Amino acid sequence: MKQTNYITSSCIISNHTVYKNGTVLFSEQAATDVPGFLNAVYKTRDINYARYYKMDNLNKLGWLASEILLSGGFDKTKYRPEDIGVILSNRNSSLDTDQRYLKSVADGASPSLFVYTLPNIVTGEICIRNHFKGEDAFFIAEDFDADFITNYVGKLLDDDVLQACICGWVELLGKEYKAALFLIEKVKTGDATLFTKEKVTKIFENKKPLQDVFIAGVGVITAMGNNVAECLSSFERGEAGMADITHLDTVHAGKLPVAEVKMTNVELADKNGMDVGMSRTTLLSLTAAKEALKDAAIPRIETLRVGFVSANTVGGMDKSEDFFIDFITDNSKGKLKNVFDHECGSMTEVVANQLGIKDYMTTISTACSSSANAIFYGARLIRNDVVDIVVAGGADALTKFTLNGFNTLMILDKEFCKPFDENRRGLNLGEGAGYVVLVSEKVMKTLNRPAYCKLSGYNNSNDAYHQTASSPEGTGSYLAMKGALNKAGLTTSDIDYINLHGTGTPNNDNAEGTAVKRLFDPHYPPMSSTKSFTGHTLGASGGIEAVFSVLAIKHGLIYPNLRFETRMHEFSFEPETRFKKGQAISHVMSNSFGFGGNCSSLIFSKI
Amino acid sequence: MKIYIRSAACISPQKTLHQDDLLTNPVEYNDTRLKAIEPDYSAYLDPKLTRRMSHVIKMGVGTAMECLRNGEITMPGAVITGTAYGCLEDTVTFLTRMIDMNEEMLPPTAFIQSTHNTVAAQIALMLKCHSYNNTFVHKGISFESALLDGIMLLNEGEADNVLVGGTDEMTDASYTILKRLGLYKRFPGSNLSLFKTNSTGTIGGEGAAFVLLSDKASAVNLAELTGMQNFYKPKGIDDIEARIVAFLKTHNLGMANVDLVITGKNGDLKNDAGYDQLANTIFNNCAIANYKHLCGEYPTSSAFAFWMAANIVKNGKVPASVLEAGAENIRPKTILIYNHYLNLYHSLMLVSTC
Numbered sequence A: 001m002k003q004t005n006y007i008t009s010s011c012i013i014s015n016h017t018v019y020k021n022g023t024v025l026f027s028e029q030a031a032t033d034v035p036g037f038l039n040a041v042y043k044t045r046d047i048n049y050a051r052y053y054k055m056d057n058l059n060k061l062g063w064l065a066s067e068i069l070l071s072g073g074f075d076k077t078k079y080r081p082e083d084i085g086v087i088l089s090n091r092n093s094s095l096d097t098d099q100r101y102l103k104s105v106a107d108g109a110s111p112s113l114f115v116y117t118l119p120n121i122v123t124g125e126i127c128i129r130n131h132f133k134g135e136d137a138f139f140i141a142e143d144f145d146a147d148f149i150t151n152y153v154g155k156l157l158d159d160d161v162l163q164a165c166i167c168g169w170v171e172l173l174g175k176e177y178k179a180a181l182f183l184i185e186k187v188k189t190g191d192a193t194l195f196t197k198e199k200v201t202k203i204f205e206n207k208k209p210l211q212d213v214f215i216a217g218v219g220v221i222t223a224m225g226n227n228v229a230e231c232l233s234s235f236e237r238g239e240a241g242m243a244d245i246t247h248l249d250t251v252h253a254g255k256l257p258v259a260e261v262k263m264t265n266v267e268l269a270d271k272n273g274m275d276v277g278m279s280r281t282t283l284l285s286l287t288a289a290k291e292a293l294k295d296a297a298i299p300r301i302e303t304l305r306v307g308f309v310s311a312n313t314v315g316g317m318d319k320s321e322d323f324f325i326d327f328i329t330d331n332s333k334g335k336l337k338n339v340f341d342h343e344c345g346s347m348t349e350v351v352a353n354q355l356g357i358k359d360y361m362t363t364i365s366t367a368c369s370s371s372a373n374a375i376f377y378g379a380r381l382i383r384n385d386v387v388d389i390v391v392a393g394g395a396d397a398l399t400k401f402t403l404n405g406f407n408t409l410m411i412l413d414k415e416f417c418k419p420f421d422e423n424r425r426g427l428n429l430g431e432g433a434g435y436v437v438l439v440s441e442k443v444m445k446t447l448n449r450p451a452y453c454k455l456s457g458y459n460n461s462n463d464a465y466h467q468t469a470s471s472p473e474g475t476g477s478y479l480a481m482k483g484a485l486n487k488a489g490l491t492t493s494d495i496d497y498i499n500l501h502g503t504g505t506p507n508n509d510n511a512e513g514t515a516v517k518r519l520f521d522p523h524y525p526p527m528s529s530t531k532s533f534t535g536h537t538l539g540a541s542g543g544i545e546a547v548f549s550v551l552a553i554k555h556g557l558i559y560p561n562l563r564f565e566t567r568m569h570e571f572s573f574e575p576e577t578r579f580k581k582g583q584a585i586s587h588v589m590s591n592s593f594g595f596g597g598n599c600s601s602l603i604f605s606k607i
Numbered sequence B: 001m002k003i004y005i006r007s008a009a010c011i012s013p014q015k016t017l018h019q020d021d022l023l024t025n026p027v028e029y030n031d032t033r034l035k036a037i038e039p040d041y042s043a044y045l046d047p048k049l050t051r052r053m054s055h056v057i058k059m060g061v062g063t064a065m066e067c068l069r070n071g072e073i074t075m076p077g078a079v080i081t082g083t084a085y086g087c088l089e090d091t092v093t094f095l096t097r098m099i100d101m102n103e104e105m106l107p108p109t110a111f112i113q114s115t116h117n118t119v120a121a122q123i124a125l126m127l128k129c130h131s132y133n134n135t136f137v138h139k140g141i142s143f144e145s146a147l148l149d150g151i152m153l154l155n156e157g158e159a160d161n162v163l164v165g166g167t168d169e170m171t172d173a174s175y176t177i178l179k180r181l182g183l184y185k186r187f188p189g190s191n192l193s194l195f196k197t198n199s200t201g202t203i204g205g206e207g208a209a210f211v212l213l214s215d216k217a218s219a220v221n222l223a224e225l226t227g228m229q230n231f232y233k234p235k236g237i238d239d240i241e242a243r244i245v246a247f248l249k250t251h252n253l254g255m256a257n258v259d260l261v262i263t264g265k266n267g268d269l270k271n272d273a274g275y276d277q278l279a280n281t282i283f284n285n286c287a288i289a290n291y292k293h294l295c296g297e298y299p300t301s302s303a304f305a306f307w308m309a310a311n312i313v314k315n316g317k318v319p320a321s322v323l324e325a326g327a328e329n330i331r332p333k334t335i336l337i338y339n340h341y342l343n344l345y346h347s348l349m350l351v352s353t354c
Helices: A034-045 A057-070 A095-105 A121-130 A146-158 A197-205 A228-237 A265-272 A280-296 A317-327 A336-340 A344-355 A370-383 A400-408 A475-488 A506-520 A538-555 B055-071 B088-100 B118-127 B139-155 B172-180 B191-196 B237-250 B269-280 B302-315
Strands: A006-014 A017-020 A023-027 A084-090 A136-140 A164-173 A176-185 A213-221 A306-311 A360-364 A389-396 A432-440 A453-462 A497-499 A587-593 A598-605 B004-011 B078-082 B132-136 B162-168 B207-214 B223-232 B260-263 B287-290 B323-325 B334-341 B345-352
Touching: A006 A057, A006 A197, A017 A057, A023 A034, A034 A057, A057 A084, A057 A095, A057 A121, A057 A164, A057 A176, A084 A121, A084 A146, A095 A164, A121 A136, A146 A164, A146 A197, A176 A197, A213 A228, A213 A280, A213 A370, A213 A538, A228 A538, A265 A280, A280 A306, A280 A317, A280 A344, A280 A389, A280 A432, A306 A344, A306 A370, A306 A538, A317 A336, A317 A400, A317 B088, A336 B172, A344 A360, A344 B139, A360 A370, A360 B132, A360 B139, A370 A389, A370 A432, A370 A453, A370 A538, A370 A587, A370 A598, A370 B139, A389 A538, A400 B088, A432 A538, A453 A475, A453 A538, A453 B132, A475 A506, A475 A587, A475 A598, A497 A538, A506 A587, A538 A587, A538 A598, B004 B055, B004 B302, B055 B088, B055 B118, B055 B162, B055 B207, B078 B118, B078 B139, B088 B172, B118 B132, B118 B162, B132 B139, B139 B162, B139 B207, B139 B223, B139 B302, B139 B334, B139 B345, B162 B302, B207 B302, B223 B237, B223 B302, B237 B269, B237 B334, B237 B345, B260 B302, B269 B334, B302 B334, B302 B345
Parallel strands: A084 A136, A084 A164, A306 A360, A306 A389, A497 A587, B078 B132, B078 B162, B260 B287, B260 B334
Antiparallel strands: A006 A017, A006 A176, A017 A023, A164 A176, A213 A432, A213 A453, A389 A432, A453 A598, A587 A598, B004 B207, B004 B223, B162 B207, B223 B345, B287 B323, B334 B345
16 A cells, blocks of 8 residues: 655765755865765764774765764664665666776785675665664666655555665765665654655755845836836836837838837937947946846945846947948948947946946847846856846847848738737837846845845746747747746746737747647636837847836736737637736746747746 | 866867867968868758858857767757857848848848857757757857856756857958957968067957866766856956966965966967966966967857867877977866956866866
8 A cells, every 4th residue: 555655864975075864964075085085974973883994985885874864863673673674776886896806806806895896785784783684675777766766665665565764875986976865764753754756856966955036126128118117107007119110210110110218329328427329229228227226225235246147139230230331332431439339248348337247247149038048047146156146137229130130030010019819910129128136145135125026937948949930839938937837846826927928920929828828728827918018129028027027026916918809719818908906926927938949937936 | 066078079270170189280371360160061960951051150050069979969958159249140141231222122041040049049959959048148258158157057957968169250341340440460470470479469260169068977078177267357467366366276276286277368469468477477387378379369269278178188288289388298187278358358267187
């Protein structure tokens, strides 16, 4: 009969560190070699066990792990000796000692080495020490097989062959070694956990728990508003930012609607005290990043390590277009100033200099998922202790290059776009910037007001289907959303709102919808595409929509999907069409998918 | 945790794609623009696909495939690229047509392939690799950013066999513009005597280099990536020295433990002044090698240096063509790569025997 079994103790020895039940018990990084380290561990045990000195390295490792595993609490007198078993495994059997033994053969074979040329001596040494007499076995496998161990040991316990069992992995070859032992019992004690494949794997992997990353500030500029307050107010009024082209000098003006930021370059430059000759992308980036940092108002920020991770897709293309008009007629012509900041990285560098950020900066460009990737790369920089704070997001200004590029692909709607509508015809391009200020837990605790929420999940997967089109199955989107849920430790029913990528092209909405259906069917959370307000802001969209997602949690909002009329025939769900306030929103998923199959999803969660 | 360089591959203005002969007979150029020597890509790529691919895409994807082949890995756990300029050729093509044809009747191909993530995307597409895929585009630390991403993925246990590369191409337009910006020497000479020119300006280059990172020990591993660090706008040479010493110290090393320093000297007097000062201070007891006379200066050239360091460690031999000071017969166990880009972005990478 299948019963519930528990892991009542665990011990990991690797990287010159001993872990008991997940916490470090002993570490000796100065130890020069493996035997030296093992002897140092032995000395901490404060016992005198003469047999230890006779053992080979593999046996010392396994025996020490078992000593630590059974120490502090395990009462073996509860069991009969024949009720306690030892089931171990490793990759290289006793190869480490086999090789030493072979070397010794030339000078007269060493009997003390010979006796350790069998892996099961490890289980033997543990049984001798503890007088265990239950079933013991030693399996050889390429890698630790949690599935096999849980099934095999589970069966021994369920069938009452054993009442308790020590199981796990003891591997040692030269400088590489690892022991991971588990004590499995039928009775739950203290902080025992369920004996499942997942738990065993998690303990075996022994990863440092990653610290949480919080959102302390937000900043945004789009066609629907020049800052957070204006954007929220446009959402409430249901006012989209699309209109005729006014800033771009293009033949498409008056024919293709776009979502331009309403401020001119002169106004943006004035507001930021910048030279008007800067790329518009830089000006938009600086505006939103400044708002985010001001909003975060981090105390004593000068004492902390700050990074800037920004994204864009075409760098200073708006200026390069001016340069090229003269350059292609004569290569000695064209103002160099206009092409000097062509690189994507230049946008980031100029803004970082303005913000006084120098500890870390980089730029990401993965087409339309760029700034979603920037945000979670920023979070990982904090989790890996590279910096304490990261301003992360992205910016893109409208350019003739992208407008014409998308136009050649015939995916621009001549009317205002209708994401997730049966009769959608394409996207409207937009421009803007959106940034969040990510902080470590330590910084979060110093804030003068509560952080907005945390970034709980993220994932980047590739559709690997086509350079520009999404696969009909929405493979990349599906993997991105699923991976983000896994990372956050959430299930689909936890998600209260999805901010869709929802460009309004037939292809994207179909692929994304299919992926949403695969993952969420039949219980769909409210969802909408805020691109029906902002247009598709390309490299900025992930950042802008992250800001909207954070605000959705903070204010309990669900944004409407404008102009939606007819549900797509493929699906049984449709986007939310009304602006909703006062909702209970704990977890928001934000999708960003791009050319090159780059698909990313972020999940923001209430603290 | 240790991070190993399981394999590496490089396409550059030198014959670097097949590594049985590491830079022993360097190719000489008498020009200020070094072009990559391209292999017969049909060995790596479907000719139907390459027909439409631009120079940088072919270089990048071809190098990535060779790197996987060298590492005997068919499916990487992540693909991460660094490129400062992205797909310049396609960008310029589309931009030029757009202006010439007054925004009418434009073919989409150049636009489609102009996005900076095209190389990483094409690798994913060819391998049907759904894993983590990212592209960094930050000037002279694009490759270093990609490398840090790879290191973090391994640290987090998120992926193994992380394919990391740096790619940049030089086009006629970018060469002309960078020349007008004063980056290159006014009079061409032999690249092999680049460091004797005693003048300002460098030579332009291009290339692609990929490495496969893993946290698993293996007999095929080339080297260990012991550490890396970037810093921005140091306050002066003292600050640079202090940062290098501090960086080594975080890895329990001092300059005495470094057997070879690979510097980013590029033949420009102004650019090289810092390296020359260090050669008289903290690097004064070290063998020193350079590499930009072989591949030219470009923002992701540090990927070339990284590829070179991994191979030097594996071969146990420093090619005479790169050695500036010190004995030829040393077998470096620990190599420090120190490069700076326009004196703004400085990068340190430590490569050692595994």
